[in-house]
Amino acid sequence: MNKWKIFSKGFIKENPVFVLLLGLCPTLGVTTSAINGLGMGLATTFVLVMSNIVVSLVKSVIPNKVRIPSFIVIIASFVTIVDLVMKAYVPALHSQLGLFIPLIVVNCLVMGRAEAFASKNSLGDSILDGLGMGLGFAFALTLLGAVREILGSLSIFGIQFAEADGMLVFVLAPGAFLGLAYLIALMRKITDK
Amino acid sequence: MAKKESTLLNMVLTLFLVTAAAGLALALVYNTTLEPIQQVEKEVLETALGRVLPEFDKIEPPSGIEVAPENGKDPLVFYPAYKGEEPVGTAVKTYTDQGFSGRFWIMVGFSPDGTIINTAVLEHKETPGLGDKMETEKSDFPDQFKGENPADFGLSVTKDGGDVDAITAATISSRAFCDAVDRAYKTFMNKNKGGAK
Amino acid sequence: MEYIVIIISAVFVNNIVLAQFLGLCPFVGVSSKVKTATGMSGAVLFVMFIATVITWLIQNYILLPFKIEYMQTIAFILVISSLVQMVEIILKKISPSLFQALGVFLPLITTNCAILGVTLLTVQNDFKLLEAVFFAIGHAGGFALALIIFAGIREHLDLINLPKGMRGVPAALVVAGILSLAFMGFAGLV
Known part of the structure; x- marks a missing residue:
């Protein structure tokens, strides 16, 4: 597999949200606006890339049987770092994302990439894979966030473009499910050709 | 790639080392971010105090006083402000548990007569575009509380017979906001009554 | 009375799946049959209860006294994953029939964010131990309710002729959206 393919597969072909259906909790939970989706996506990308790097570096010294617990500790450390750093420098976003930041630990996407890719591949490839998957995840979250924000509050990235009430349901919980359902269907339509 | 063999010794050792390294790294990050986090909290507090109080020279005591509320289990914080020696008002840090996404904290400033x-x-964690309109920057919802004395101003939304116009489509957040202000007011008046000579 | 409020709020108003978006992977993954959904719910109830009690003790007797709250995420996730393994081993020994019913779902629970989510929420809310227990049971109940209703609907969904792109997950998500809409009717109940 060439480098470009490792990087780009996360966007459409193996998009973690639309195709692999991983990490659905944060996908639905934080995408009330495009900014929140982007913030969550980037935080996850950071954790993904860093844990892929470390896992790839230490893969040959970790005994096979304690592989999973070691990975969990590595991932949890980076998640806590992200949590603390966001609290210090972007407090408003931190309080919006709330519980979903520590929950990056149990995002199947992060663990999945560490186990399925980084523990078997070289450092360079693992970084590319983490970056591609992470940005693909961020792309999906931002897209869903933007759709919900546009339909629900008639604004995009916090900028109001019409003075009227949007379709409330899209900002509220049901809108997350409906928005994602139609985006997945749309993605299938596009990739089917 | 050859998988390393698992013996009891190297498993225990690996787990110990990984956790120790993680703990060390986190302690380091925690200590470097501690100051900015406290700085942020201080700034938020100071901005809020500046907004809800008239001009003042000092807050006495500077870290506020914890007061048990009339209803609810966690304490509110009172920040009495003085200009010279004269009390000009009290900022009350209050909360509500009735928010659409759980608890949120607001600051309410009272002049000495309430x-x-x-x-x-x-x-707060209220929904962007709806509940977050309770922020001053996002709508004029909070302005309607300005200069009102709850003695003759019903601290609930009009739907519940009060004098507060709820945020469109965010009645729950508006009700919660009133609840927080009401908790602050009742606790404030009760404390004054008890403290007056 | 207070405990009843905690339970009602956890099951209906703040339903863990439909309002708080936790535990979605099993919600979408194992909800195609009512039988598996019931098994999963049982396993979640069991682990969530034990995990909440243990993490509560860790938080209040280890992390807080030593001022190392920043180790919270690591400590909790390690507790949950080792707990799941332990439960699996013990259950196999003492109650093979229960193991048969829950066994296959246990490994899936480690990455169920509902468990970690509830333990973290418990700590954030400053609950006392008994309140925490009711909180955990309520949320597990909410999870079970959502999962079983959803599975019941999904069993019928397979029989409907849908456009190709909407088959499977998208259709299931639309159903979840409508369920979530229904549960919003409970808002403001407590």
Whole structure:
């Protein structure tokens, strides 16, 4: 597999949200606006890339049987770092994302990439894979966030473009499910050709 | 790639080392971010105090006083403000558990007779585009509390027979906001009554 | 009375799946049959209860006294994953029939964010131990309710002729959206 393919597969072909259906909790939970989706996506990308790097570096010294617990500790450390750093420098976003930041630990996407890719591949490839998957995840979250924000509050990235009430349901919980359902269907339509 | 063999010794050792390294790294990050985090909290507090109080020289005591509320289990914080030696008002850090996404904290400033000077949102998780309109920057919802004395101003939304116009489509957040202000007011008046000579 | 409020709020108003978006992977993954959904719910109830009690003790007797709250995420996730393994081993020994019913779902629970989510929420809310227990049971109940209703609907969904792109997950998500809409009717109940 060439480098470009490792990087780009996360966007459409193996998009973690639309195709692999991983990490659905944060996908639905934080995408009330495009900014929140982007913030969550980037935080996850950071954790993904860093844990892929470390896992790839230490893969040959970790005994096979304690592989999973070691990975969990590595991932949890980076998640806590992200949590603390966001609290210090972007407090408003931190309080919006709330519980979903520590929950990056149990995002199947992060663990999945560490186990399925980084523990078997070289450092360079693992970084590319983490970056591609992470940005693909961020792309999906931002897209869903933007759709919900546009339909629900008639604004995009916090900028109001019409003075009227949007379709409330899209900002509220049901809108997350409906928005994602139609985006997945749309993605299938596009990739089917 | 050859998988390393698992013996009891190297498994225990690996787990220990990984956890120790993680603990060390986190302690380091925790200590470097501690100051900025406290700085942020201080700034939020100071901005809110500046907004809800008239001009003042000092807050005495500077870290506020914890007061048990009339209803609810966690304490509110009172920040009595003075200009010279004269009390000009008290900012009350209050909360509600009735928010659409759980608890949020606001600051309410009262003049000595109990009139609301202004309000400021400290921390919330309400829905962007709906409940977050309770922030002063996003709508004029909080303005209607300015200068009102809850003695003759019903601290609940009009739907419930009060004098507060709820945020469109965010009645729950509006009700919660009133609940927080009401908790602050009742606790404030009760404390004054008890403290008056 | 207070405990009843905690439970009602956890099951209906703040339903863990439909309002708080936790535990979605099993919600979408194992909800195609009512039988598997019931098994999963049982396993979640069991682990969530034990995990909440243990993490509560860790938080209040280890992390807080030593001022190392920043180790919270690591400590909790390690507790949950080792707990799941332990439960699996013990259950196999003492109650093979229960193991048969829950066994296959246990490994899936480690990455169920509902468990970690509830333990973290418990700590954030400053609950006392008994309140925490009711909180955990309520949320597990909410999870079970959502999962079983959803599975019941999904069994019928397979029989409907849908456009190709909407088959499977998208259709299931639309159903979840409508369920979530229904549960919003409970808002403001407590």
